[in-house]
Amino acid sequence: MMDESIKKSYEAWEKQTESLIKKYPEEGNFKTTWSDEVKRLYTPLDVGDYSQIGFPGEFPYTRGVQNTMYRGKLWTMRQYAGFGTAEESNKRYKYLLEQGQSGLSIAFDLPTQIGYDSDDPHSLGEVGKVGVAIDSLADMEILFDGIPLDKVSTSMTINATASILLAMYIAVGEKQGVKRDKLRGTIQNDILKEYIARGTYIYPPKPSMRIINNIFEFCSKEMPLWNTISVSGYHIREAGANAVQEVAFTIADGIEYVKTAMEAGLDPNVFGKRLSFFFASHNNLLEEVAKFRAARRMWAKIMKERFNVKDPDALKLRFHTQTSGSTLTAQQPENNIIRVTIQALAAVLGGTQSLHTNSMDEALSLPTEDSVRIALRTQQIIAYESGVTKTVDPLGGSYYVEALTDEIEKKAFEYIKHIDEIGGMINAIESGYVQQEISNSAYEYQKAIESKDQIIVGVNEFVIEEKNPRKTLKIDDALEIKQIEKLREMKSKRDNKAVKEKLDNLERSAKTSENLMYPIIDAVKVYATVGEISNTLRKVFGEYKESVIF
Numbered sequence: 172m173m174d175e176s177i178k179k180s181y182e183a184w185e186k187q188t189e190s191l192i193k194k195y196p197e198e199g200n201f202k203t204t205w206s207d208e209v210k211r212l213y214t215p216l217d218v219g220d221y222s223q224i225g226f227p228g229e230f231p232y233t234r235g236v237q238n239t240m241y242r243g244k245l246w247t248m249r250q251y252a253g254f255g256t257a258e259e260s261n262k263r264y265k266y267l268l269e270q271g272q273s274g275l276s277i278a279f280d281l282p283t284q285i286g287y288d289s290d291d292p293h294s295l296g297e298v299g300k301v302g303v304a305i306d307s308l309a310d311m312e313i314l315f316d317g318i319p320l321d322k323v324s325t326s327m328t329i330n331a332t333a334s335i336l337l338a339m340y341i342a343v344g345e346k347q348g349v350k351r352d353k354l355r356g357t358i359q360n361d362i363l364k365e366y367i368a369r370g371t372y373i374y375p376p377k378p379s380m381r382i383i384n385n386i387f388e389f390c391s392k393e394m395p396l397w398n399t400i401s402v403s404g405y406h407i408r409e410a411g412a413n414a415v416q417e418v419a420f421t422i423a424d425g426i427e428y429v430k431t432a433m434e435a436g437l438d439p440n441v442f443g444k445r446l447s448f449f450f451a452s453h454n455n456l457l458e459e460v461a462k463f464r465a466a467r468r469m470w471a472k473i474m475k476e477r478f479n480v481k482d483p484d485a486l487k488l489r490f491h492t493q494t495s496g497s498t499l500t501a502q503q504p505e506n507n508i509i510r511v512t513i514q515a516l517a518a519v520l521g522g523t524q525s526l527h528t529n530s531m532d533e534a535l536s537l538p539t540e541d542s543v544r545i546a547l548r549t550q551q552i553i554a555y556e557s558g559v560t561k562t563v564d565p566l567g568g569s570y571y572v573e574a575l576t577d578e579i580e581k582k583a584f585e586y587i588k589h590i591d592e593i594g595g596m597i598n599a600i601e602s603g604y605v606q607q608e609i610s611n612s613a614y615e616y617q618k619a620i621e622s623k624d625q626i627i628v629g630v631n632e633f634v635i636e637e638k639n640p641r642k643t644l645k646i647d648d649a650l651e652i653k654q655i656e657k658l659r660e661m662k663s664k665r666d667n668k669a670v671k672e673k674l675d676n677l678e679r680s681a682k683t684s685e686n687l688m689y690p691i692i693d694a695v696k697v698y699a700t701v702g703e704i705s706n707t708l709r710k711v712f713g714e715y716k717e718s719v720i721f
Contacts, residue, residue, distance in 0.1 A: 174216060181214050200624045203458060203575075204413040205582065206615070213570035219577050223468065227563045231471040233464050233576065234564040235522040236487040241560035245273075246518075247525040248550045249326060251493065253278035253303035254537050255650045256657070257313035260303040264318060266540060270547055274324040274356075276527055277314075278302035279336070284371040286332050286705025289654045298651040301537075302328075306658045307700045311339040312346065321349045325356035326401070326491065326525070331373040333360040334382050334688060335704050338695040341394075357398035357447055357491070360386060363424045364403045366600045366715070368410035368609065373705060376597050378712035382687060383428065384435045387442050389688035399442065400428060401449040401491060404466075408451035409497045411613020414462045415579055419586035420596075420605055421448060422469055426587070427596040429478055439478050443485030452514040452521075453495045459514070460566055461575035463490070463521030469580055491525035492518035499534040503629035504641065507531040512549050519553055520566055526550055536643035658700070665698040673697050674707045681711040 188211065201209045210217070218224075225231060228238030237243060250267050252275075253260045264275055279302040282294035288306050289298045298304045305311055320343065329336045337358050341351050362379040365372040372379065383400065390399045404412075404421030412420065425446065429439055450466070452459050470488035474480040494514035499507045508531050515528050528546040530538030538546070559565055566572045586608075590599045599605050619625035626632045673694040680690045687708075694704055 177215055205415045213574050217570050217574040231468040232487055233468045234567050236489055240563040245554050246523050247274040248272055249274045249276035249525055249527050250543055250547055251276040251278050251527045255299040255646055256654050257310040261314055261316055270544055276326040279329055280304045283701055286373050288700050288702030289658050291702055298654050300646055304654045307698045308339050308342050308695050309661045311343050315343050320344045320347055321353055327358050330359055330362050330365050331371055332701055333358045334386055334691050335701050338692040342696050351394050355396045357401050360400040361403045364406050367605050368406040372715050374712040375715045380431050384432055385686045385688050387432050387437055388686055391442050398447040399445045401447045403449040405449050405451045405493055410609050412609045413612050414458055415582045418466045419583035423587050423590045423596045439480050440482040440485050443480055448488055448490040450490055450492050451495050452492050452518045454498055454513055456513050456517045457572055459517035460521045461572050462579055464576045465579040489524045492523040493527040494529045496529055500630055501534040504531050506629050515549055516553055539644045669697040670699045674699055678707050681708055
């Protein structure tokens with residue numbers, strides 16, 4: 172009866188509104204990022220079954236994975252950082268910790284990410300440019316010098332070489348007297364999205380998935396506090412996906428990892444507790460809030476219904492968020508402070524467990540200390556001054572947010588159904604389906620910018636002439652020479668006979684079904700390098716060659 176009353180009232184209001192619109196026409200682009208129409212008004216008629224919304228800390232976790240959320244504990248404030256050599260990055264990490272950052276987030280340079288040493292010809296001009304150069308345990312020791320690993324949680328954005336960097340972290344912990352079962356943090360370790368969106372892969376999908384499974388198995392036995400994977404939608408979104416695609420393809424990747432782990436005999440009730448996710452946060456505040464809520468609900472349903480998971484902690488989608496680098500503009504870069512604030516607020520309102528806020532100058536260069544501090548202060552002001560942390564899921568029950576949450580879930584499940592029909596995410600990647608969907612979305616977004624259906628302040632509207640060059644962080648080219656000299660000196664002083672023995676053992680292990688984490692740790696401890704370990708595995712597994720998609 173109440174619904175009928177609301178329906179009649181809404182119809183009357185709509186009729187009155189239509190007559191006014193004839194006199195004062197509406198202006199603007201009223202569509203979602205996936206091109207659905209946004210209704211003029213949302214009412215209780217648009218909100219689904221309340222059991223799908225539920226309570227925080229209870230299945231299906233739409234409203235959050237903890238009962239009290241930020242009233243009990245704020246999200247971890249991380250600033251993704253790393254550049255030049257380990258010495259320079261160590262200084263930046265200490266600066267950030269002094270400014271109130273509560274966790275470290277490590278950016279590695281491209282050679283480290285794709286398994287080349289700094290003195291490799293492939294690395295020329297890239298050493299230390301987009302992250303810190305790590306060649307061996309010697310660099311890792313410097314990177315964390317004076318930073319107690321039993322006191323911080325560390326996130327490492329590393330994928331193809333994740334096993335090697337994790338092994339180095341374990342070895343540094345042991346040198347500090349911190350046992351591996353006490354180490355806290357996350358490795359991204361999401362190789363599938365590299366084939367989709369980012370390109371820092373080394374080996375073909377099957378051996379890559381074997382290494383990931385080895386990490387799952389190793390950590391489930393030896394590192395109970397470590398998050399073994401951060402299934403990453405961030406790079407999928409940054410490549411041009413819309414909000415629905417980001418959720419769909421990220422969760423489809425997650426499904427593939429769970430399937431593969433279960434086929435190897437691992438229990439999803441156990442390793443499921445250490446899975447984490449990583450999403451982007453873009454400018455459409457309410458759409459982003461709904462996206463996070465929908466993803467959480469979908470994952471809980473998938474783990475419970477598809478994989479028969481019983482442990483509530485293994486049903487929970489816990490996620491890190493990073494504000495969107497692709498939305499930052501080189502024009503009027505101060506505007507990026509506002510963009511990042513909106514995006515960070517969306518992540519908090521959506522219930523993130525961890526957050527990185529981009530700096531205003533990142534469209535121009537790696538961030539300066541001043542801009543990093545402003546980015547961190549943005550999180551702190553949201554946490555301590557905005558009031559949004561005082562209650563759990565403050566936008567829950569918003570007719571529009573709940574309707575968007577339902578719509579994103581519905582459309583994302585349609586994508587997942589199609590991916591299942593074509594044989595799963597690996598097949599979808601190898602056939603180019605996922606890449607083509609993202610490419611189409613990116614093309615439509617660019618067309619919208621060029622036609623001004625999508626306004627970008629300072630780029631295609633509200634443009635000003637800018638004369639003064641900005642102060643940016645420049646990486647001294649001499650750092651590359653310094654890193655190479657340091658690497659060569661380390662190689663001359665280490666026990667090269669022991670290195671060869673450990674690398675030969677790794678090669679033998681790779682040809683069997685043994686868990687590779689143990690021989691990788693052994694190799695790391697005698698100062699075998701990232702490049703040497705990766706090249707050993709290249710000999711056995713080969714390299715992946717991407718299919719060209721148009």
